[in-house]
Amino acid sequence: MVRAPCCEKMGLKKGPWTQEEDQILISYIQKHGHGNWRALPKLAGLLRCGKSCRLRWINYLRPDIKRGNFSSEEEEIIIKMHELLGNRWSAIAAKLPGRTDNEIKNVWHTHLKKRLLNSDTKRVSKPRIIKRSDSNSSTVTQSEPTSSSACTSSSDFSSSFSEGSKNMDKIIKSEDIESEETMPPIDESFWSEATVEYESSTMPSNSWAISNDQFAPPQYQFNSVETFQQHSFDYNGSNFDDGMDFWYDIFFRSGESIELPEF
DNA sequence: AAGTTGTACAACCGCAGGCAG
DNA sequence: CCTGCCTGCGGTTGTACAACT
Numbered sequence: 001m002v003r004a005p006c007c008e009k010m011g012l013k014k015g016p017w018t019q020e021e022d023q024i025l026i027s028y029i030q031k032h033g034h035g036n037w038r039a040l041p042k043l044a045g046l047l048r049c050g051k052s053c054r055l056r057w058i059n060y061l062r063p064d065i066k067r068g069n070f071s072s073e074e075e076e077i078i079i080k081m082h083e084l085l086g087n088r089w090s091a092i093a094a095k096l097p098g099r100t101d102n103e104i105k106n107v108w109h110t111h112l113k114k115r116l117l118n119s120d121t122k123r124v125s126k127p128r129i130i131k132r133s134d135s136n137s138s139t140v141t142q143s144e145p146t147s148s149s150a151c152t153s154s155s156d157f158s159s160s161f162s163e164g165s166k167n168m169d170k171i172i173k174s175e176d177i178e179s180e181e182t183m184p185p186i187d188e189s190f191w192s193e194a195t196v197e198y199e200s201s202t203m204p205s206n207s208w209a210i211s212n213d214q215f216a217p218p219q220y221q222f223n224s225v226e227t228f229q230q231h232s233f234d235y236n237g238s239n240f241d242d243g244m245d246f247w248y249d250i251f252f253r254s255g256e257s258i259e260l261p262e263f
Numbered sequence: 264a265a266g267t268t269g270t271a272c273a274a275c276c277g278c279a280g281g282c283a284g
Numbered sequence: 285c286c287t288g289c290c291t292g293c294g295g296t297t298g299t300a301c302a303a304c305t
Contacts, residue, residue, distance in 0.1 A: 016298095050291095052274075055275080058292095089293075110271055
């Protein structure tokens with residue numbers, strides 16, 4: 001199959017966008033939407049290829065884009081999601097409203113990767129899920145402030161994610177994160193020791209949370225990635241990617257009650 | 264002050280997958 | 285099933301600016 005080059009036509013502009021071009025693109029999309037990116041520049045009167053227009057809109061002009069530095073909470077989320085998902089920037093971006101995959105990728109390469117490389121390398125604490133009786137249980141310990149780089153106030157970060165990141169700190173402490181050199185993004189070995197844990201003393205409901213220091217009965221331990229996939233499949237009735245959403249739900253909603261799948 | 268190096272981020276490139284004809 | 289188009293994704297590059305020598 002022969003693929004048509006993106007910007008095969010001569011005369012199409014490349015490089016940084018001007019304010020005028022931005023304005024044309026914004027007003028066109030506000031009026032007509034962006035049904036067909038390939039046709040859009042022609043219809044809008046832009047000397048750009050559709051790909052460039054799409055990128056500009058997605059990464060910069062979209063009204064729901066959150067500008068400014070990443071908060072320490074967002075950075076922690078990126079680090080931990082990257083540990084789970086690897087370089088799946090779009091999947092990570094999906095968990096950070098207002099942030100784009102491109103932006104996250106840049107932040108990772110410029111800030112976070114270096115920070116991790118400079119930190120001490122320790123074993124990763126495996127995520128563990130415990131059942132608990134109270135969503136505001138005292139088993140939820142307040143996370144320590146992180147040593148992230150300068151950032152804007154976290155107040156503009158959604159409260160749900162702030163809450164989620166607090167809970168996330170219970171799962172994998174930041175100082176336990178290994179550098180990329182010694183901890184490949186994600187592979188089967190990561191899951192092989194993952195356990196879903198269960199706190200028998202506080203388990204009466206279907207309210208679940210995650211902890212590093214709880215116990216689990218054997219039936220709630222994942223011994224292999226297949227087992228995890230099966231559980232995540234059962235949970236979502238979908239695929240492994242949705243399995244990631246399963247983990248995400250647990251991570252970020254651990255302050256709430258979560259209906260358990262029937263394992 | 265000038266040159267060099269490092270950093271941050273916008274933008275580009277090419278590939279893969281979905282989908283319609 | 286095949287073909288071609290479109291979109292989304294991740295890797296990479298280009299460039300402006302800051303920091304350093």
